[in-house]
Amino acid sequence: MRYADLVSLYLDLEATTKRLEKTHLLARFLKERFSKNGSREELSATLQLLQGRLFPPWDKRTLGMSSNLVVKAIAAAAGTTEEHVKEEWKQLGDLGKVAVALVAKKKQATLFSRELSVLDVVTTLRKLPGIEGERSVETKVKLVASLLTSATGEEPRFILRTVLEELRVGIAEGTMRDALCWAFLNPQITYDMENNDIVFTSEAGRAAYNELITAVQDAYDLTSDFGVVADVARTKGVAGLRAITLELGKPLRVMLAQRESTVAAAMDRVGRPAALEYKYDGFRMQIHKQGSQITIFTRRLENVTKQFPDVVASVKKHIKARECLIDCEAVGYDPASGRYKPFQYISQRIRRKYDIAKMAEELPVELNVFDILYVDGETLLKTPFKERRARLREVLPRDVPRKVRLSAYLETSDDKAGEAFYKDSLAAGHEGVMVKALSAPYRPGSRVGTWVKVKPVMDTFDLVIVAAEWGEGKRSGWLTSFTLACQDDDGAFVTIGRVGTGLKELEQEGGVTFRELTERLKPHITAEHGRDVALAPAVVLEVAFEEIQQSPSYESGYALRFPRVIRVRDDRSPEDVTSIEEVRLAFEQQRRG
Ligand code: AMP
Numbered sequence: 001m002r003y004a005d006l007v008s009l010y011l012d013l014e015a016t017t018k019r020l021e022k023t024h025l026l027a028r029f030l031k032e033r034f035s036k037n038g039s040r041e042e043l044s045a046t047l048q049l050l051q052g053r054l055f056p057p058w059d060k061r062t063l064g065m066s067s068n069l070v071v072k073a074i075a076a077a078a079g080t081t082e083e084h085v086k087e088e089w090k091q092l093g094d095l096g097k098v099a100v101a102l103v104a105k106k107k108q109a110t111l112f113s114r115e116l117s118v119l120d121v122v123t124t125l126r127k128l129p130g131i132e133g134e135r136s137v138e139t140k141v142k143l144v145a146s147l148l149t150s151a152t153g154e155e156p157r158f159i160l161r162t163v164l165e166e167l168r169v170g171i172a173e174g175t176m177r178d179a180l181c182w183a184f185l186n187p188q189i190t191y192d193m194e195n196n197d198i199v200f201t202s203e204a205g206r207a208a209y210n211e212l213i214t215a216v217q218d219a220y221d222l223t224s225d226f227g228v229v230a231d232v233a234r235t236k237g238v239a240g241l242r243a244i245t246l247e248l249g250k251p252l253r254v255m256l257a258q259r260e261s262t263v264a265a266a267m268d269r270v271g272r273p274a275a276l277e278y279k280y281d282g283f284r285m286q287i288h289k290q291g292s293q294i295t296i297f298t299r300r301l302e303n304v305t306k307q308f309p310d311v312v313a314s315v316k317k318h319i320k321a322r323e324c325l326i327d328c329e330a331v332g333y334d335p336a337s338g339r340y341k342p343f344q345y346i347s348q349r350i351r352r353k354y355d356i357a358k359m360a361e362e363l364p365v366e367l368n369v370f371d372i373l374y375v376d377g378e379t380l381l382k383t384p385f386k387e388r389r390a391r392l393r394e395v396l397p398r399d400v401p402r403k404v405r406l407s408a409y410l411e412t413s414d415d416k417a418g419e420a421f422y423k424d425s426l427a428a429g430h431e432g433v434m435v436k437a438l439s440a441p442y443r444p445g446s447r448v449g450t451w452v453k454v455k456p457v458m459d460t461f462d463l464v465i466v467a468a469e470w471g472e473g474k475r476s477g478w479l480t481s482f483t484l485a486c487q488d489d490d491g492a493f494v495t496i497g498r499v500g501t502g503l504k505e506l507e508q509e510g511g512v513t514f515r516e517l518t519e520r521l522k523p524h525i526t527a528e529h530g531r532d533v534a535l536a537p538a539v540v541l542e543v544a545f546e547e548i549q550q551s552p553s554y555e556s557g558y559a560l561r562f563p564r565v566i567r568v569r570d571d572r573s574p575e576d577v578t579s580i581e582e583v584r585l586a587f588e589q590q591r592r593g
Pocket of ligand 1: 256282434453
């Protein structure tokens with residue numbers, strides 16, 4: 001498939017903000033191109049480009065192309081100087097536009113190019129993360145320049161947006177899911193463009209349609225890969241989707257929680273009686289056991305098995321199942337006193353590459369297991385939570401303190417009992433409680449209202465950095481004053497304030513330094529104007545503050561008073577940051593006092 005065809009779809013998608021219209025455009029495109037033709041590889045590449053990424057969500061490789069490298073690539077492709085490109089950038093304000101203008105000029109002069117295909121673009125860009133060593137900059141620049149040289153019309157703009165990892169055509173997960181259903185499962189509906197509505201064309205109506213949507217969602221939950229889901233849907237239909245099962249050894253996206261400000265409200269939300277568990281302040285581990293082979297994934301689906309030989313040993317020894325998949329929180333504790341320690345105490349273990357055995361002794365963790373999704377040939381995703389908890393007890397008949405245990409648990413309908421349990425959890429040094437619906441299935445990757453967390457409100461938010469400023473004076477050479485964003489209801493990042501305090505100038509002071517944060521942010525720079533730097537959302541900070549205020553200065557409508565950086569949350573992706581719903585809730589609660 002020609003890349004130009006995909007670009008014309010991008011342009012159509014860009015022209016509307018209506019979700020159903022986007023779904024319709026996407027579905028029509030996929031149906032025309034892929035229901036009968038197109039290789040699986042091409043389908044998968046197209047879907048990835050539509051989501052603005054080159055790798056599946058569990059693959060954390062990034063392209064590592066800063067705007068500086070992009071300037072070099074444009075200069076090379078257009079046969080001009082970097083200064084000229086930067087001049088144009090100042091005028092046009094967008095590197096994509098600069099590339100479109102300069103590359104078109106060059107083209108008239110040379111008339112040499114080949115037509116780009118979707119696979120050309122994907123195959124070329126996927127090479128970028130692997131390029132290392134001395135001449136890596138030149139090699140990367142050459143690769144991107146080679147694409148730009150062959151690009152025509154608006155193609156350079158979308159190539160560069162993909163390269164800079166900021167596509168912005170707004171294909172959210174739900175839109176992609178619905179579009180695959182419309183394109184390949186022949187639902188009995190039509191899209192009424194004029195009224196922007198769905199019309200059901202068969203008796204079965206909405207219920208039948210919802211079943212098809214559920215089949216696509218379930219298949220995506222299990223595979224985390226729309227390429228696979230689309231290919232099965234077009235070749236084997238809904239029956240094929242329903243036959244997809246969980247695969248041990250392959251990470252599953254983890255289930256997430258919503259938030260309420262009181263235990264009573266949380267219990268109302270999930271329904272009574274509810275299950276309450278301590279909410280531990282450690283980090284998430286999804287553990288797959290296949291006989292003696294144990295694999296550990298983080299919440300971001302990174303494989304961290306090597307870093308945790310102690311956890312591997314405990315699971316082998318204490319978990320009584322040949323095969324299973326369990327969901328846990330690993331909590332650090334002080335080996336001398338046995339007392340629990342907060343997350344940052346063990347966070348260093350995630351990145352550690354050497355002295356691993358020593359680290360395991362110095363910074364031990366206890367596994368607090370709270371869910372089981374698979375056991376000896378049986379998938380439990382749709383099994384009600386209460387029953388999953390019972391199955392969990394079967395694989396871990398007895399808690400082994402400081403090694404592996406089930407999370408502290410209470411089933412109750414009573415506000416007072418719930419409140420007391422919450423107080424106990426806080427008194428024991430944990431973060432709060434998780435309130436869970438007893439009858440609910442496990443929904444990978446979803447923040448549905450069947451898990452609700454309750455923790456003291458005025459603590460911290462996890463926010464992603466979207467902009468910064470180059471410092472001056474003794475801070476020159478470092479990025480300072482970071483603009484932070486939370487997530488709005490559609491998953492878009494909206495700004496909520498700036499932070500410059502809480503970071504250290506010197507390594508000796510401990511904590512996060514400006515230098516360190518600058519190094520982490522550099523590969524994500526997408527644009528620079530004077531001292532202002534725009535950044536692709538990548539690095540998540542935990543930020544404390546005194547108060548939330550309503551404010552027209554930021555996109556979220558809120559601002560944080562006296563924010564300060566607590567730490568970098570390496571375990572969080574941008575999609576995990578605090579939602580606007582949580583901000584609203586915290587604001588309301590603060591007002592109530
Ligand atoms: P938050 O990170 O504040 O959105 O809270 C969700 C996180 O709490 C999960 O991703 C887990 O890592 C952690 N957690 C701690 N204890 C539990 C528990 N009992 N059940 C589920 N998640 C838990």
